[in-house]
Amino acid sequence: MKKLTIADTLNSPAEQIKNKVKSAINNSKGLNIFLETYGVKPSKTKKGCLNNVPFSLKDNILLEGKISSCGSRMLEDFVSPYSAFVVEKLLAAGALPVGRTNMDEFAMGSSTENSAFGPTKNPLNSEYVPGGSSGGAAASVAVGSCAFALGSDTGGSVRQPAAFCDLYGFKPTYGVFSRRGLVSFCSSFDQIGIIANNVDDIITVSSVMNDKDPFDLTSYADRDLQDIEKINYDNVDLRGKIVGIMSGFDPIPVSDDIQSRYLELIEKMSDLGAEMVNISPPFLENSVPLYQILSTAEASSNLSRYDGIKYGLRKEGKTIDSMRRSTRSFGFGEEVKRRIILGTYVTASEYSEQYYKKALKIRGLMRKNYEAFFSTINYILLPTTPTPPFRLGEKINDPVSMYFSDVFTAIANILGTPAITMPCGESSDGLPIGIQLMGGIGSDLDLLKFAGKVAGELK
Amino acid sequence: MKNSKITKKEIRRILDLAKITVQPEELTKLTEDLGDIIVEIDKIKNLSEDFLVGNVIFQQVNNQFSLTSKKMTYSLERIKENFPVTEGGDPVIPPIKGDK
Numbered sequence: 001m002k003k004l005t006i007a008d009t010l011n012s013p014a015e016q017i018k019n020k021v022k023s024a025i026n027n028s029k030g031l032n033i034f035l036e037t038y039g040v041k042p043s044k045t046k047k048g049c050l051n052n053v054p055f056s057l058k059d060n061i062l063l064e065g066k067i068s069s070c071g072s073r074m075l076e077d078f079v080s081p082y083s084a085f086v087v088e089k090l091l092a093a094g095a096l097p098v099g100r101t102n103m104d105e106f107a108m109g110s111s112t113e114n115s116a117f118g119p120t121k122n123p124l125n126s127e128y129v130p131g132g133s134s135g136g137a138a139a140s141v142a143v144g145s146c147a148f149a150l151g152s153d154t155g156g157s158v159r160q161p162a163a164f165c166d167l168y169g170f171k172p173t174y175g176v177f178s179r180r181g182l183v184s185f186c187s188s189f190d191q192i193g194i195i196a197n198n199v200d201d202i203i204t205v206s207s208v209m210n211d212k213d214p215f216d217l218t219s220y221a222d223r224d225l226q227d228i229e230k231i232n233y234d235n236v237d238l239r240g241k242i243v244g245i246m247s248g249f250d251p252i253p254v255s256d257d258i259q260s261r262y263l264e265l266i267e268k269m270s271d272l273g274a275e276m277v278n279i280s281p282p283f284l285e286n287s288v289p290l291y292q293i294l295s296t297a298e299a300s301s302n303l304s305r306y307d308g309i310k311y312g313l314r315k316e317g318k319t320i321d322s323m324r325r326s327t328r329s330f331g332f333g334e335e336v337k338r339r340i341i342l343g344t345y346v347t348a349s350e351y352s353e354q355y356y357k358k359a360l361k362i363r364g365l366m367r368k369n370y371e372a373f374f375s376t377i378n379y380i381l382l383p384t385t386p387t388p389p390f391r392l393g394e395k396i397n398d399p400v401s402m403y404f405s406d407v408f409t410a411i412a413n414i415l416g417t418p419a420i421t422m423p424c425g426e427s428s429d430g431l432p433i434g435i436q437l438m439g440g441i442g443s444d445l446d447l448l449k450f451a452g453k454v455a456g457e458l459k
Numbered sequence: 460m461k462n463s464k465i466t467k468k469e470i471r472r473i474l475d476l477a478k479i480t481v482q483p484e485e486l487t488k489l490t491e492d493l494g495d496i497i498v499e500i501d502k503i504k505n506l507s508e509d510f511l512v513g514n515v516i517f518q519q520v521n522n523q524f525s526l527t528s529k530k531m532t533y534s535l536e537r538i539k540e541n542f543p544v545t546e547g548g549d550p551v552i553p554p555i556k557g558d559k
Contacts, residue, residue, distance in 0.1 A: 212541050214553040220541040289500045300477065307478065321478075329480045337479055338492060341470065344477045345493070346500070354504045362503065400495050 004147045006201045009053045014042030021054050021098055024145035031121045033139040035059055036067060037099035047094030050208060055090065056140040056149040059100045060107055061192065062181040063087055070183050071103040071115040071133075074331035075312040084181020085216065086150065086192055086209040093208045098146050101136030105333045106303065107152050107185045109133050110160055110405040113396050114335045121392065122164060124432060128389040131161030131405075138165040138195050148196040148205050154186050155291050156384075156409025158193030159421040163384040163434025166423045168455070169195045170202045172444050174416035175220050177206075178213035184302040186295040189413040199452035202420070203228060206444070224445045236453040239273030242377040243437075247278045252285055252407055255387045257427035262383055265424055265435050265458075269381070272457055281380060282369045283362065284411060288403055290366075291410035293346050293359040300343025306331060338399065363414055370415050374440030379450065382408045384421040384434035408436060418444045420451045424458070464497040465490060 002020070009017050018040045025037055034056070042052045057063055060070045062080035069075045083091070091097075104114040112135025113119040120135045122128040123142040130139045134151025138161035141149045151158040153171040162169025171193040182192055192209075194202050207228050212221040245266055249259070270276050283290070308314035308327030315330050317323030332340070346355035373380070386407055395402045412419035418441075421434040437454075439447035467490050474481060481489060543550040 214544070217543060223537070223540070286502055286506070289502045292496065293500050293503060304478075324478050325480050328478050332479070334485075337481070338489065338496075340477050340479065341473050341489065342493060342496060342500075344473050345465075345497075348473065348476065355500060358506070359503055362506070399492050400499055403496075403499070 002144050003141070003197045004054065004144050005197050006050065006053050006147050006204055009147050010051065014044075014052050017052060017054065018042055021145055024143050025098070028123060028139070028143040028145065031123055031126060031139055031143070032102055032118050033120055033123075033136050033143065033145070034099040035069065035071075035102050035117055035136070038066070038097055040096060040098055042096065043094060047092065048208075049093055049204065050090060051094035053095045053148075054098045054146040055095050056098055056101045056137060056146045057087065058134050058137045058149070058151045059103050060152055060183040060185075061087060061150050062183075063097055063100070066100065068100065068183065069116075070107070071105045071117060072331065072333065072336070073116045073313060074306050075183075076116070078312045080181075082181065084192075085178035085211075085213045085219075087181060089209050089211065090205070095208075099140075101134070101140050101149065103136055104133035104157075105336050106183070106299070107133040107154055107157055108299070108335050108339050110156070110402050111390075111392075111395065112136060112161070113392065114333055116333055119392060122389055124166060125389070125430075127391055128431065129164065129392055131164035131389065133157040133161075134193070134195065135161045135164075138162050138167055138169070141165070141167055141195050141197065148194055148201055151193050151195055152182055152185070153191050153193040153413065154189045154295060155406040155413050158195060159384050159409050159419060159434070159436060160405060162195045163421045163423075163436075164389040164432060166432035166434075167195050167197060168199055168202055168420065168422055168451075169193060169434075170206070170420045170448070171412060171418065172206065172210075173418045173441050175218045176222060176225070176418070176444055177209050178211070178216040178219040180213055180215045186298040187302065188298060189291075189295060191413070199420070199422075199448055199455055200231065203231060203445070203448050203452070206448070222442070222444060228445060231449055231452060233449075233453050233456050236449050237273070238269065238450070238453060238457075240275070241379065241450060242275045242277055243269060244279035244281070244373065244377045244380040245276050246281070246382070252386060254383060255427070257388060258383045258386065258433055261425045261433045262381075262435060266381065268458065269454060272454075277377060279373070279377070279380065281373075281382075281411070283366050284407075286362070287411045287414060288407050290359050290362055291406060291414060292342065292403060293355050294363065294414070296339045296343030297347045297356050298343070300340045300347065303332075303336070303340055335399070367415055370417070371440070374417075374443075378439065378443075379447065380438045382436045382438065384408060384436040388427040388429070388431035388433055412438050415441075417441055418447050420447060422451055422455050422458075464494045464501070
């Protein structure tokens with residue numbers, strides 16, 4: 001598999017790129033990566049810094065006139081009435097959408113096995129999952145069908161599949177990318193993220209996509225990120241940077257392979273001059289249950305709009321109520337139903353004080369704690385996942401174990417901080433391993449430059 | 460069926476609130492799965508208030524070698540740049556795309 005980068009694309013004739021993309025898509029059909037491909041039509045005129053650079057869209061990010069099904073029967077025929085803000089930005093810069101990629105239904109899952117359109121397989125080993133929920137997005141970059149992919153990251157859904165496919169995956173600070181045109185799952189956690197083959201490409205795409213969107217008041221312009229040009233890594237110094245590390249993960253079970261790669265990276269970063277300090281990230285072990293309470297509560301509210309009346313599927317019924325029930329019962333898959341029910345449970349009047357309101361309180365405390373952390377240290381280094389990729393079907397009947405895949409990633413969504421996963425060697429079985437760097441709120445460019453420098457030194 | 464933290468009767472009530480109906484075999488699996496998940500989320504429910512208060516105080520990191528202290532702050536200019544456009548003190552609502 002020949003991977004594509006932005007530099008490759010810009011330095012090659014358009015016809016050559018078109019053929020590469022077509023051949024990568026055709027050769028990977030058995031992996032069920034794309035739900036639809038759009039055909040590559042390179043432009044003859046130069047539009048911007050991403051001229052004719054192919055990219056893929058997760059199936060929950062809107063492209064005007066095209067279907068966005070969110071991997072669900074509920075929206076199987078839903079045609080987007082407008083394009084997402086970030087997609088408009090990319091199109092204006094000349095980027096070419098090649099297709100929409102498979103995902104866990106409504107972004108709920110960690111393996112891309114929960115799609116109504118069948119699972120996606122990992123391009124590195126088709127017996128394994130590509131991660132999720134942006135598994136199709138990561139696989140589309142891994143097979144060389146595009147230079148970068150847009151995914152969404154609510155609890156790790158960009159970083160975990162990027163790690164499982166040996167790629168870089170970036171989730172920015174909440175608000176760096178507008179959420180207009182991203183179908184809502186958990187609005188206070190959702191962020192669009194980027195999967196690519198190197199950090200430079202992530203920086204270029206981020207600088208194009210970032211801006212204040214008048215339709216999303218949580219978005220903001222980061223002038224440092226927008227104005228960035230080619231990074232000269234000679235000017236980026238690891239010395240003087242303080243990186244928080246964990247000397248042990250107890251009580252979180254982490255595979256031996258991942259612990260070994262983590263320790264090796266710590267040693268290398270230390271050799272390069274970074275100051276590594278032991279920390280004990282507060283509430284880390286409680287991040288998954290906290291994430292489950294808050295995300296399902298918001299999901300049950302966000303997904304209440306799928307009632308057969310305005311959007312997507314409608315199943316007939318004798319009354320409005322029976323129509324609504326049959327539409328929702330048929331349209332949603334097992335995992336989505338499970339999360340809607342959990343969200344309804346934790347917000348029900350008799351339980352909301354013990355679960356939802358308490359979780360909100362803890363999130364507030366966590367943010368204060370970590371703000372204090374990041375006033376003293378620059379970054380936190382964590383494994384991206386507790387295990388390397390797992391086999392298809394291995395965890396599908398064990399939701400608690402599946403949710404645990406997010407133990408190191410959900411924290412950045414809870415806090416709204418930026419985080420990037422980087423490839424970091426492989427397990428004894430030859431499976432890819434990713435390690436994650438997390439920075440403080442608003443430190444996106446700084447974090448990306450640091451990660452790029454580390455990645456360059458590791459090559 | 461193993462002892463669950465939630466009963467089928469309770470699940471039926473929640474399903475009714477969520478406007479979803481399920482088949483009997485689906486209900487059994489749902490009850491088991493949710494029972495397991497509730498055991499996990501109970502970790503949040505069971506955190507004592509003292510624990511929460513104790514953690515408001517920032518846990519000191521082991522950075523005695525550190526010489527610098529860095530805090531991310533936003534300049535007034537940057538905050539103003541991202542403030543909604545206003546007219547006469549009220550935020551301007553942008554026109555909806557496609558509306559004339």
